[in-house]
Amino acid sequence: MRERTSAGRPREFDDTEVLRKITGLFWKSGFEGVSLSQIMSATGLQKASLYAAFGDKRAMYLKALQQYHSDTVTGAARALKDETVPPIERLRAFLSAPLTAAEHDRSGCFLCNASADQADLNPETRTLVRTSFETLAKAIEVPLRALTPDLNATALENRAQLLLGLYSGYRIMVRSGVDVARLFPGIAAALQIAQADA
Amino acid sequence: MRERTSAGRPREFDDTEVLRKITGLFWKSGFEGVSLSQIMSATGLQKASLYAAFGDKRAMYLKALQQYHSDTVTGAARALKDETVPPIERLRAFLSAPLTAAEHDRSGCFLCNASADQADLNPETRTLVRTSFETLAKAIEVPLRALTPDLNATALENRAQLLLGLYSGYRIMVRSGVDVARLFPGIAAALQIAQADA
DNA sequence: TATATTCTTGACCGAACGGTCTTTAATGCA
DNA sequence: TGCATTAAAGACCGTTCGGTCAAGAATATA
Numbered sequence: 309m310r311e312r313t314s315a316g317r318p319r320e321f322d323d324t325e326v327l328r329k330i331t332g333l334f335w336k337s338g339f340e341g342v343s344l345s346q347i348m349s350a351t352g353l354q355k356a357s358l359y360a361a362f363g364d365k366r367a368m369y370l371k372a373l374q375q376y377h378s379d380t381v382t383g384a385a386r387a388l389k390d391e392t393v394p395p396i397e398r399l400r401a402f403l404s405a406p407l408t409a410a411e412h413d414r415s416g417c418f419l420c421n422a423s424a425d426q427a428d429l430n431p432e433t434r435t436l437v438r439t440s441f442e443t444l445a446k447a448i449e450v451p452l453r454a455l456t457p458d459l460n461a462t463a464l465e466n467r468a469q470l471l472l473g474l475y476s477g478y479r480i481m482v483r484s485g486v487d488v489a490r491l492f493p494g495i496a497a498a499l500q501i502a503q504a505d506a
Numbered sequence: 507m508r509e510r511t512s513a514g515r516p517r518e519f520d521d522t523e524v525l526r527k528i529t530g531l532f533w534k535s536g537f538e539g540v541s542l543s544q545i546m547s548a549t550g551l552q553k554a555s556l557y558a559a560f561g562d563k564r565a566m567y568l569k570a571l572q573q574y575h576s577d578t579v580t581g582a583a584r585a586l587k588d589e590t591v592p593p594i595e596r597l598r599a600f601l602s603a604p605l606t607a608a609e610h611d612r613s614g615c616f617l618c619n620a621s622a623d624q625a626d627l628n629p630e631t632r633t634l635v636r637t638s639f640e641t642l643a644k645a646i647e648v649p650l651r652a653l654t655p656d657l658n659a660t661a662l663e664n665r666a667q668l669l670l671g672l673y674s675g676y677r678i679m680v681r682s683g684v685d686v687a688r689l690f691p692g693i694a695a696a697l698q699i700a701q702a703d704a
Numbered sequence: 705t706a707t708a709t710t711c712t713t714g715a716c717c718g719a720a721c722g723g724t725c726t727t728t729a730a731t732g733c734a
Numbered sequence: 735t736g737c738a739t740t741a742a743a744g745a746c747c748g749t750t751c752g753g754t755c756a757a758g759a760a761t762a763t764a
Binding site for chain 1: 534535536537538539612613614618619621622623625626627632633635636639660661663664665667668670671672673674675676677678679681682683684688689691692695696698699702
């Protein structure tokens with residue numbers, strides 16, 4: 309998109325970089341919690357430029373959610389499938405992320421926040437969130453399968469949903485400021501399930 | 507409050523009943539997602555009456571959160587401590603609630619939603635949410651202790667946090683419209699942890 | 705250099721927001 | 735029957751909201 313030089317005045321900002329800042333705002337404060345003027349000052353752009361580049365506020369939110377999917381969600385999925393790391397460690401890292409991240413940032417998970425914030429109102433948001441959850445669940449199955457190759461498909465899926473549920477819950481709880489040290493041991497317990505033969 | 511007849515024109519509505527409707531709105535749509543006019547039409551009251559009875563919008567939200575605590579949260583805590591029900595069934599019922607409730611209502615859990623919605627902005631909300639989470643965690647420990655009386659205190663607490671995390675995560679995931687049937691089996695797996703001796 | 709095209713800027717818009725105030729109505733009490 | 739008190743009703747307030755528009759600036763092409 310960018311390298312193709314087109315007629316007219318060239319855009320003075322990088323779309324994805326700006327969108328990343330917008331994502332950060334919605335991530336932290338939700339759809340209604342972010343105003344256009346906040347977006348303007350965070351990006352340094354005028355309202356009209358934002359509208360020309362991304363559409364209205366709802367479109368910005370959805371694009372932010374899509375960016376979160378293609379950046380963070382698929383990044384986490386890739387890490388879960390990284391065979392250079394022992395499967396149990398991949399799972400541990402995934403489940404620990406909500407807690408280790410909390411040290412410097414209590415924003416939680418944009419997916420989970422969006423589900424709480426917008427799922428009730430906006431069907432498109434709901435769909436995006438659901439597919440991202442699905443991506444994570446499928447990725448979780450990979451190390452689970454490596455741990456217990458004999459387990460059947462539905463059992464694997466069930467365990468993946470359990471771990472994803474725990475992940476989401478921790479993401480939410482952390483936002484309220486609970487002591488993360490008290491949540492850590494739960495991960496070890498959950499990983500015991502992940503390794504169980506039955 | 508109500509039986510004590512005071513001077514002046516009597517209030518024509520029941521405070522807690524009205525607050526219950528307000529709670530429902532914030533629960534579903536969050537703080538910024540609910541407007542005063544929505545509250546007006548849902549309660550049938552004028553703006554000034556609402557302000558006289560509850561204070562400004564933020565106060566309404568906090569009172570709603572407190573009502574949720576004293577109604578729903580303590581209700582769930584009581585059920586978890588109900589000795590007429592086998593401990594494992596209490597836990598199963600608690601963890602199933604997010605899923606069974608989803609059949610007729612995908613609002614999720616007000617606590618979890620508030621954590622995603624307002625925790626970042628409002629410290630009072632954060633505190634309220636945290637204490638409600640704490641209430642639930644303590645209540646979860648009761649049936650856990652009944653199941654494994656030999657377990658030490660910290661191990662109990664860790665398991666309780668794990669189950670609470672799973673509960674919260676399911677509450678959030680359900681809002682996005684995921685198939686609840688796929689989440690159910692995770693509960694059984696989690697309950698295996700709850701019963702483990704080690 | 706002229707033109708078409710695209711972007712930036714900032715003024716501008718109507719609507720909706722949260723919140724207040726004045727008027728009127730209903731009650732307890734003297 | 736007044737009088738003090740409290741609530742209900744709705745007009746009213748300034749502000750902020752999301753969104754648009756017209757004018758000027760920067761580029762590619764001819």
